Amino acid sequence: MMKRLPFAFIALLAVILIPLQDVRAMTNKPTDLVPSSRVYEEVMYLSEGQFLSSDDANKFLPDAPMTRAHAAMMIGAALELNGKPRWTKFSDVPSSNRASGYIQSAVDAGVISGYADGTFKPNNTLNRGEMAMLFSRLDGNSIPNADRAGKYLMNQGIALGVTPSDFGSKQLMKRGDFAVFLTRTINPTFRLEGVMLAPETMYVKEGTRPALNVRKGPSTKYAVVTTAPAGKRLSVFKKNGQWSFVEVDGKYGFVHSSYLTKTEQSVTESDETPVVPEQPTPPAPQPPAPEQTKPVPPATNNADLAYLATRLVALDPGHGGKDPGAVGYGYAEKTATLAIAKYANEYFKQSPIQTMMTRTDDRFLELWEIGAMANARNASLFVSIHINSAASSSATGLESYSMKASSAGLERARMLSKYMQNRMVEAWPLPNRGVKTANFQVLRDTKMPAVLLEMGFINNKRDNYYIRTASEQKKMGRAVYLGTLDYYYHYEGRKGITSLYDAVGAKPSKRLY
Numbered sequence: 001m002m003k004r005l006p007f008a009f010i011a012l013l014a015v016i017l018i019p020l021q022d023v024r025a026m027t028n029k030p031t032d033l034v035p036s037s038r039v040y041e042e043v044m045y046l047s048e049g050q051f052l053s054s055d056d057a058n059k060f061l062p063d064a065p066m067t068r069a070h071a072a073m074m075i076g077a078a079l080e081l082n083g084k085p086r087w088t089k090f091s092d093v094p095s096s097n098r099a100s101g102y103i104q105s106a107v108d109a110g111v112i113s114g115y116a117d118g119t120f121k122p123n124n125t126l127n128r129g130e131m132a133m134l135f136s137r138l139d140g141n142s143i144p145n146a147d148r149a150g151k152y153l154m155n156q157g158i159a160l161g162v163t164p165s166d167f168g169s170k171q172l173m174k175r176g177d178f179a180v181f182l183t184r185t186i187n188p189t190f191r192l193e194g195v196m197l198a199p200e201t202m203y204v205k206e207g208t209r210p211a212l213n214v215r216k217g218p219s220t221k222y223a224v225v226t227t228a229p230a231g232k233r234l235s236v237f238k239k240n241g242q243w244s245f246v247e248v249d250g251k252y253g254f255v256h257s258s259y260l261t262k263t264e265q266s267v268t269e270s271d272e273t274p275v276v277p278e279q280p281t282p283p284a285p286q287p288p289a290p291e292q293t294k295p296v297p298p299a300t301n302n303a304d305l306a307y308l309a310t311r312l313v314a315l316d317p318g319h320g321g322k323d324p325g326a327v328g329y330g331y332a333e334k335t336a337t338l339a340i341a342k343y344a345n346e347y348f349k350q351s352p353i354q355t356m357m358t359r360t361d362d363r364f365l366e367l368w369e370i371g372a373m374a375n376a377r378n379a380s381l382f383v384s385i386h387i388n389s390a391a392s393s394s395a396t397g398l399e400s401y402s403m404k405a406s407s408a409g410l411e412r413a414r415m416l417s418k419y420m421q422n423r424m425v426e427a428w429p430l431p432n433r434g435v436k437t438a439n440f441q442v443l444r445d446t447k448m449p450a451v452l453l454e455m456g457f458i459n460n461k462r463d464n465y466y467i468r469t470a471s472e473q474k475k476m477g478r479a480v481y482l483g484t485l486d487y488y489y490h491y492e493g494r495k496g497i498t499s500l501y502d503a504v505g506a507k508p509s510k511r512l513y
């Protein structure tokens with residue numbers, strides 16, 4: 001902390017001495033992006049690491065052209081290079097230029113270069129070809145030709161071409177697109193399609209105490225995703241500055257490379273520091289499944305909450321036992337659906353709504369049994385949880401199904417489907433494939449409004465990350481809960497249930513028709 005103070009002081013002086021509308025590192029969250037923005041997730045990801053730079057302290061200006069100075073600033077920050085403004089070898093980058101430190105460091109690191117005439121042209125805009133060469137270098141495969149570098153980024157799932165065969169090297173680079181490509185270069189979980197990187201096995205060094213933090217991004221500014229004890233085996237996919245992008249027990253994140261070794265460590269099981277689970281472990285199964293009910297809550301003088309106490313929501317984790325459902329990257333649909341349903345069930349316990357689960361452990365049920373269970377209990381709503389897969393690993397996104405609407409009951413299912421879909425796309429930043437109809441047996445058999453949710457494609461690399469990650473499963477469980485509340489709040493007009501939203505830090509969705 002102490003070491004950083006002089007830099008902070010210099011930065012403060014610079015803010016005072018240099019007029020506004022100048023290149024600067026952004027320490028604030030940008031205020032000019034809404035969550036529906038195409039570049040929102042990536043810009044916010046970079047913001048968390050304080051990797052952004054802008055001409056405005058509070059606005060990222062995603063549609064403005066990317067300049068070479070800002071490119072050096074953001075890449076320099078993402079690699080944790082020395083950003084202290086200082087002398088550079090370029091005649092047009094004096095030490096008074098706030099980007100001078102990162103420009104010189106990025107040049108020293110071989111990531112970016114100047115012009116033959118001894119200038120850097122910091123205010124020149126970057127075209128897509130120049131950006132591609134830059135990111136190919138950043139990704140560890142320096143390609144000095146714009147078109148070939150562009151093809152490389154397309155093959156790596158970092159960028160799309162303007163057409164499948166043309167990268168559009170001459171086109172101008174917008175700041176928002178730059179942020180997206182930088183994020184995908186740094187963090188492969190953001191990449192397009194099912195791009196797989198070949199991992200290298202490494203181990204957490206002996207003596208790492210209490211455990212190595214695995215973070216969401218390559219900086220200590222990022223949240224800890226999980227931890228890995230000394231001796232733990234990791235799959236290392238790529239390096240970013242001093243950090244390595246790794247997988248540990250199905251979770252992806254960044255660890256500081258100085259704690260890793262290629263040599264297997266002689267740490268015994270009992271020496272290992274227990275890994276702190278990121279999320280509370282779901283409760284132990286309580287078979288037989290259909291009997292799971294909580295006591296009827298005490299009477300309340302809120303009519304809407306009292307009404308909810310008479311509701312029973314059936315949660316159906318798809319597949320199980322001998323039927324794994326879809327499988328991708330070694331992870332089975334039946335495992336994800338059960339975990340998500342259990343998280344959803346935990347959320348429902350915070351409400352008066354009763355739930356039943358068609359299974360709470362790894363067991364096989366015939367499709368006809370599932371509908372029969374929900375009908376036997378006279379459930380109010382039926383929610384079947386599934387994970388998609390497709391022949392192509394490029395299929396991605398979230399979708400909700402109900403039966404084709406032709407009666408009041410089916411119209412209610414359609415509305416439930418809409419509210420579920422709305423919350424699903426809020427939970428995971430995957431494409432919205434929309435609300436659809438299909439003649440699935442569980443939807444056909446059930447007598448109450450019923451929906452079937454397809455939560456991503458298990459054989460798509462990016463979707464798979466969300467599907468298998470406990471913290472993301474929990475978010476999706478919350479989405480199922482909130483979608484149900486939204487349905488009661490809007491479609492059934494139960495406006496007295498806002499305390500349930502408050503309890504989980506949410507608000508009613510907008511009304512959907």
Ligand SMILES: [Zn+2]
Binds near residue numbers: 319325386387
């Ligand atoms: Zn399924």
